[in-house]
Amino acid sequence: MPKLTPLIFFVCLSCALMAQNNDRFTTYGVNEGLSQSSIDEICQDKNGFLWIGTAGGLCRFDGYKFTVYKPSSQNSKAITSDRGFHFYNDRTGRLWIVSYNGISLYNELTDNFTNLFVYAPKNTITIENHFFGEDEKYIWVGLCSYGIVKINKQTLAVEHTPLTASSHRSTNNAGYRGFLDNGNLWITDNNENDKGVFFLFDTRTNKTDTLPFPITHLINMNDSEAFGCNQKAGFLINKKKFSSQTTAISQNELNLISITQSSQHEVLLCSSTQGLYYYDTHSAKITKHISATDPENKRSFLYARCAYKDNSGNLWIGSRSEGIQKLNYPYKKIKWYHSDSTNANNTFGIYADKDDLYVGSQAHGLNVYSRSKGFIKNITLNKTISSVVNNAYTITPYGNDQLLIVDHSARSNDANRLLVYSRSTSKIGLLGGQVPKAFTQYWGRGNLRHFLYRDTDSSYLTNIGEYVLRLTACEKNNLCPEVVARFSGETLSNCFRDSRGMLWVSTYNGIFFRDADTWKRADLSKNVEVKTINEDPAGNIWLGTASEIFVLNKQPAVIQHYTEENGLVNSHLYGILRDDDGNMWFSHNKGLSVYRWKEKTFQHLSKDDGLQSSEFNAGAFFKAADGELFFGGINGVSSFYPRELLQNPNAPSVKITGIKLFDEPYKTDTAYWNIRKLELLYTENSISFEFAMPEFTNPLKNRYLFTMEGVDDKWIDAGDRRFTRYAGLRPGHYTFKVKGANNDGVFGNETIISITIIPPFWQKSWFILLVIVFFILLSVGVGISIQKIRQKKAMQALEVQHKIQLERERISRDLHDNVGTQLSLISKNIDGAIDPLQNVSDAERIKNLGFISQTSKEVIFTLRETIWALNKEEISLEELSDKLKSFTQKLFEANHSCRLLFTEDIANDSVILSPSEAIHLFRICQEAIANSLKYANASRMDINISAVNGKYRISIADDGIGFDTHIDKPTAHYGLANMQYRAGEINCDFLIDSMPGKGTRIMINKK
Secondary structure (H helix, E strand, O other), rough: OOEOOOOOOOOOHHOOOOOOOOEEEEEOOOHHOOOOOOOOEEEEEEOOEEEEEEOEEEEEEEEEEEEOOOOOOOOOOOOOOOOOOOEEEEOOOOEEEEEOOEEEEEEEEOOOEEEEEEOOOOOEEEEEOOEEEEOOOEEEEEOOOOOOEEEEEEOOOOOOOHHHHHHOOOOOEEEEEEEOOOOOEEEEOOOOOOOOOEEEOOOOOOEEEEEOOOOEEEEEOOOOOOEOOOOOOEEEEEEEOOEEEEEEEEEEOOOEEEEEEOOOOOEEEEEEEEEEEEEEEOOOEEEEEEOOOOOOOOOOOOOOEEEOOOOOOOOOEEOOOOEEEOOOOOEEEOOEEOOOOHHHHHHEEEEEEEOOOEEEEEEEEEEEOOOOEEEEEEEEOOOOOOOOOOOOOEEEOOOOOEEEEEEEEEOOOOOOOOEEOOOOOOEEEOOOHHHHHHHHOOOOOOOOOOOOEEEEEEEEEEEOOOEEEEEEEEEOOOOOOOOHHHHHHOEEEEEEEEEHHHHEEEEEEOEEEEOOEEEEEEOOOOOOEEEEEEEEOOOOOEEOOOOOOEOOOOOOOOOEOOOOOOOOOOOOOEEEEEOOOOOOEEEOOOEEEEEEEOOOEEOOOOOEOOOOOOOEEEEEEEEOOOEEEEEOOOEEEEOHHHHHHHOOOOOOOOOOEEEOOOOEOOOOOOOOOOOOOEEHHHHHHOEEOOOOOOOOOOOOHEEEEEEEEOOEEEOOEEEOEEEEEEOOOOOOEEEEEEEEEEOOOEOOOOOEEEEEEEOHHHOOOHHHHHHHHHHHHHHHHHHHHHHHHHHHHOOOOHHHHHHHHHHHHHHHHHHHHHHHHHHHHHHHHHHHHHHHOOOOHHHHHHHHHHHHHHHHHHHHHHHHHHHHHHHHOOEEEHHHHHHHOOOOOOHHHHOOEEEEEEEEEEOOOOEOOOOHHHHHHHHHHHHHHHHHHHHHOOEEEEEEEEEOOOOEEEEEEEEOOOOOOOOOOOOOHHHOOOOHHHHOOOOOOEEEEEEEEEEEEEEEEOO
């Protein structure tokens, strides 16, 4: 058994040796999105996301939002457990997870899990399954109540090992710890009444050796050393010699839960009852102890279960029931001086010598701090001098051992008092001599802001009412006053002597400077209170006001001014200091800012960077001889060496954490941060992105810039806003780019997504080309059609002309045959009546004249009907029916023996006839009606004209004597033959149905 070195370190002793605790923690609990506040383990994956195993689910954190993973019987890709999580990142960056009842591999591409092994732990309540590490082929895992298994990294097959039987002991609390090193598994197995069994397993030979170290926790430190511990002692193990150096850590039980290596020789010990210890394994000392996360809250205790340092060096502490506590890596080494009394921390005056810091407060006197160890004591100013108030507004050195302190008078109308404080004896006294008289003499309206400026080693400048007095060392270690200047009607606020020896005095309305022996007002273009004055390396004067910063050159004239619109985060300035590199530091109501002299840029610090608060006070600023800067505010004093304020170099690329189309989540099997290309339909052209940079130092100060190439013509500075939306994107190609800067303004690489909005088919090139070809062909076709139509019209015109000519010829023949014959008869009968060849009786003459008259009427009628047809380009069937009806009515007026029934059925069907067709139809009907009246001896005639689907039908029927249609005589039925001929001319069927004694029916049907 190794020898136990009797070296015990007590927590209280280690804390007493520490300076004031300036740690600032950020808490993440269920209110911030954690699924449960008891933490098993924390790690960071290759994308920068933090993974947190809780007792109520697995969580992933992007710096702003927790995503919770829980078991689901409906999803085979869900994690199998809701507790007991531990993590391992292998050499390729894959994240492995062991839980209470199994092993899973995280699928980073699809944001789900491949469950490799599931089992039911036996006889255990709380277990600590553990990853030991990996070799070339396997991942090694310890599963409580099951044994040691190895996972083939290629096939993902889980295989047992000969150590399986070693862990079948029954216990409520079971756990494995250890590591894999050069083929050997170093294992602690506390599966038996919490008493660790330490053994070594050679994975190549399957041999096991028990080691004589009573440890319950074990980690690998380096190639030659490991560190283990139990609840009281630590063991620095030499892995080659199998020996250890043992050191007692605590006389009491540590209630140790886990240990984590934080640096080469430092480990973090997590205790569920005593907090977090920083332990140096080589010096065997506790270097730091964190027992509470809120030093101002006496009831704030840390119950640490695990600890993890992220890529930026920030420390994440998982607690038993308080969630996660984050402690930022101290890139900004800022000290915070404050007392236990919050009322005594409202700071107004500051002075620091080599060892100590003196801080004046309102109503709480003077606080004294050690610059290395923190608060020492509080000095009550009016404890022995009842005539003063316990206010220390201004502090400046006086001689070798004393300080001058400006204090308010106890009576409101009295002048302020100058107090003398002895640093060696801590005694307080009033400054005597002529100064109190001068204060009373020149007090006037009093001072709203009192300054005491050390002009030389032996003289001071101070304001008394409207006066500036010089206090110079004189006899009997006193100060003798003299008036330097009077500024009538002004309220004085500060003074400053520049590198040229020029004296500046500021007021509530501006600033004055002394040119030779003359005081002049600098032109600031407006009246404004100047609270603080300093000089840059070029000799320019910087003035801090309640609204902006003015920069004056040596003339002096304003050459620059800064506001919240061009560099400042807050324009209410309290103090200006210049550091040893020429940079200008400012205190205000939102922290501190610095103007980098060489870079000509501003940088800002806030409470999140370790400042006492965001609000500072006027007059509370001081630069020590060694270059340390001090700024005081409402919660104490912040100090730092500017060169120790380092930048955070960690700036990972931004991760896309959400994509929405028309405000609905984009559905994909790929995790959003792995998407590099999007192809969307033209109906999906409203897209929004949510993004986060997984840099956790101060996520609220991370800054984002984005642009959409094809839409934006420059980068959009979104500040801390983590989303953007583009609506109504036209079809085409776009590139979305986003990048982020960490809390110190360091930018990471761009994240780029190529986006294609697919146009509708009618906007695609092939369709446009097809449309162009179509319209070309259509144009050619239309041209050809137009040409054909023109040709057709020309042919039709020729045909019409030909038909007209034929019609004319036919009408001429008709006129010649009918009218000509009738006129010849009329002429012959007229000649016979005028010059008869033989004697005729009067009756015969009258008969001849009657014939001449009747024949003349028929000629006139024939001519009228012919002219009626020739005067129209087209004739409707309705017009023809009307004409025929008029004709028959006249005939039947003279023939009372036969009754006429004329019917029509053409109202819903318009039929158009050519003049030729109309005259043919009219002549056929005229002939049929006339013949019936002359020869049929009919008592009734039915005429019907109808039309169906553009085809007409004319029927003429009587109830006369009829005739035999089969008589075949060359000269018989000449009129019928003429009617058939006419019907054939107009493409009609001519049908006749007649029998002797049965009447006659003639039908004309359009083919």
